Each structure stands twice: as C-alpha cells, then as structure tokens.
Amino acid sequence: MTPPPRRVTQRDIARMAGVSQATVSLVLNNRTDADVRIAPETRDRVLQVIAETGYAADPAARRLASGFNRIIGVFTYEPAFPSGSRDFFHPFLLGIEEYAERVGCDLLLFTSAPVVDGRRRIFHQDNRLRLADGCILLGREIDGAELLRLNRDGFPYVAVGRRDDAGGPVPYVGADYASAVHRLAERAVELGHRRLTYVGMGTSAESSHDRRSGFHAGATGADSARQITATAETADATVDDLRADGSTVAFVEDFATAVALETAARRKG
Template identity: 45%
Template structure:
C-alpha cells in the first residue's frame, strides 16, 4: 500500500513562489499586508495540492487541544434508542460542532470499578481536554472540590454544591419556577389535596421542585418512597387522604403510579390526576403526560457555550434554562369523592 506524504506549507510556498511565512499568514487569515493577488495564488495552490492543516500543529500554536470532554458518572447509553441523557448529549455535540471543537467521552469504566472517578488513577484525566461537561447523579463531591481547587474549567449538568453551600458551575433546568407554575395550574383545575412523589429530598433537583410547589401550595405533602414501593396499597393511602392529584418527579414514577392505579381497578386521570415534573425530550411520544418538559438539548448547548467562555477568560457561571409547559391528558378537573 502506498502512503502519500502530507502536503506541507513549504510545498505550497515553493509552488507559489513565496516564503513559507507568507503561506502561514495567508492560511491563518492574518495576511493583512500581503497583496490580494498573492493571497489568491497561495490559496489556489493549496487547494490544488490538497493541503489540509495539521491539527496537532494548530493546537500547539493556540495552546489548546480543541477538545472538550464529556465525563459521565453513570451510564448514558441505553439498549433502546434515546433515553434520559440523549437530548443533553445531542445538544453538547451540536454546539461543539458549531464551535469547531471535537469531543472526547470519558467513562472510566475500566479503571474505576463500580464507581466512576475522574481521579481513578490519582491524576485528573480530564487534563487531556481543554474543559469538560460533567453528567450523572452519583457524582463524587470531593472530586468537584478538587476540580475547583485546581481551577479546571468544567460545567455540571444539573445543580451541584460544594461543602459550605457554594454552587459549582452548572447549567440546570428551571425546576423551581416550572413546578410553581405547575402547582398553579393544578389549583386552577380545582385540586386542593395534592401530593408529591419522589425518591430523595436531598437531591438538588428534588429540592428545587419542592421549593417551587410550596410557593403555591405551602402544605403539599411529599411522599418520598422507593420506586418499587409504588403499589396498589400506596394508591389506597393517597385516596384515603383525599388526594386528587400527584406531582411525580419523573417518568419512572409516573408509569409506576399509573400501573398501581390500574391494578386498584381505577384509571388515570379519572380517579387520580398525575403531573410529571418533568419529561425528557425523548420520552412520552404519545403526549399522554401533563406537567413540564426538561430542555435537555438546550441545556447541552448552553453548557458548551459556557465552557468556551471560561476558556476565553470568562467567569464561572450558574445558568437556569426554562422548562416548557406540557399539556397532556393525565390531569383533569378535580372531582369530589
């Protein structure tokens, strides 16, 4: 097999009859004092010879790798198409491509054992890239502390905090505002006994949802139970208390509660309204669930924008992306029992 040598700037300079320094200026679009005729001749020769810029040389010249990382604390790819993280990854990819950046995915599965770690081998492996987006619910707080101490530029998808309550750079859904608006809509439809169903009140996302709901419904009762505890007997408990609507923290809880209602011989929303706070962009293709959407794609785009701003000398920021209202069939007017 014949291997063809890469065309160099020296080759272009020789063919065009100019210096290599002039070729370098022209190809980097910095030839402000070079005549237009010369600039055009060099570009034509470069095209004729099939010149392609050496990415390593370009990166050495700029001091950047032109690589952004995506580190995941949990699996983001599922057997089925799409999934919870797919919209976030899609937005990250789109914005990186728009900015001329390549992406490198870190999983650490081979070195970390069951827990994925940025520092699995004692070194910050994210140093391979200029900056990184971090994903996952099972983050290691000490690692975030270390990244901040090192001054390493990163953005977390979702709100995260250091010891002492300091918030790390992040882009998150506007859960609090969307939850308050959702509660107002339920109240407008006559619901007065409303419960919240979720898994962990200590998670920032759950706390934001509850904060928003309590702005509209100060006495809302949170039901913090594991997913496998959502059974017909749980539905009986809700109905015995006169609950007419339940706000659930995601699609897994929504589907589990609907199944439990049906096993009880009842129906959603006729006997119990369910609102989802919130629905990922790849979920609920049938449009059944009411609540609000999670703008994962937009969040991924904003995360990359903030990383590039940091690399250009900008300050670390925290950003909230608005969640859109979801009009579905799972909520109806409250009915007295």
C-alpha cells in the first residue's frame, strides 16, 4: 500500500520559500506590528508557497501558541431544530452564524449533552465545553446552578436574554421586553380595547416575567387586563375562553401558540 502523504509543516514552507521558520509564523499570524518588518516580496513569496502546497496550520498547535481555538460554542437548553422551537431559535442561530463567519470563527453546537429531567445539562462526565473559547447559551429557561458553576470556573459565556443573578452577574444580551410590551398594551388601549388578555406559557423565565410586567403596566387604562396560560394544543378552548370573557385583543407569548389561536379563531368564524 502507498503510505499517506506527509503533512506539510512550517519548516517545509520556510525551506521552499528560502526564509526562516519564524518568518513563516509571522506571515501566517498576519503580524504587522511596528517591530515586525517583513519585506512585501518576502511575504508574497511565503504566501505563494502556502497557496501552492495547500498548507493549513495545525489547530491544536495554534491553540497551544495563542490560547485560542477560534471556536464559539453554542448550547441550547431546548432542541434547536424541531418545529416547536424553530421559530424561537432560528433568528438567533442566523445572527450567530453570520457574525462568526465575519470574524473567522467556527461554531460548535454541543449536541452530546445529556437530557436530565427533560432538560439538557451543560456539565456532565464527558462535557467538551473547553474545546470552545467561549459559549453562547440559548433557552427560554437556563439552569441557575449551571450559571453559578460557569461563573465560579471563570469560563467565558454570554446568555441570550436577561438572567437573574447566579452568584454574580450573568453576562447577557437581550431585548427590552418590558418596554416593548408596555407600549403595545398602551397602544391597544389607545385604539379602544377595554378587555385585554395576556396568553402566557406558564413559565418562570425572566423574559416571560418582563413581558408580563410590561403588559400590566401598559394596560392600566383598560377595564380588564387578565392573564391566562395556554399552548398550541389548547387553542380551541382558549379561543372559547377569550370570547366568553369579551376580550378583544390577546397578547400571545409563544409564536406557535399564536399561530394555533389564529387558525382556531378563523375555523370558528
């Protein structure tokens, strides 16, 4: 059998370009510091040899040298791809992918995490968190104990959506749901609606709390501003409940539930 071709190394590149291995390393790392002077023709010669040989740096070696893998981890507490969650995760995943591409990073979706009591868990016997330089956490509800451990271990992460304290500040990026829903409820009252209903999911997530507080703050001018819990599976009964109450506008927290309610309302005329 023919042995597999030997991997091209930086030493090979240096020999073929007629430069030192240190020069190859500087070119590969795109060093342009004031104290690093490489003649343009030398840089071009090194780049040409790299292109001709198809050389790619060993990612493990680069991590040892720089301390970074250029890998961003993405952890979802709910499955990222089934239809029930797709509408929630899809725009976030698109944005993460676009930015990672722009800054030259790869994404690592942690799909090996075990499901315990119906929820994925970051920390387990074979967790691969340290393969990534940092992690983005997605989920309607995120486990406080795991946030506490991430803080304690000093692992870089950011949560999508506001999170309560977990033994220290939780870094997050999120929408101002309270202000947005507050304004929507105010607008409904301005348009003449007097019986408003907030259709929630019955969760304790911070984002849900913010939406509910915004709803009640913005609906102070209404005769009735109540809150109920519903799912897509209970859409028919929920429409009947809204009609019996005399509600003329519903604020629906979950997208899939909103679609099901509209379908049920049309079916009922």
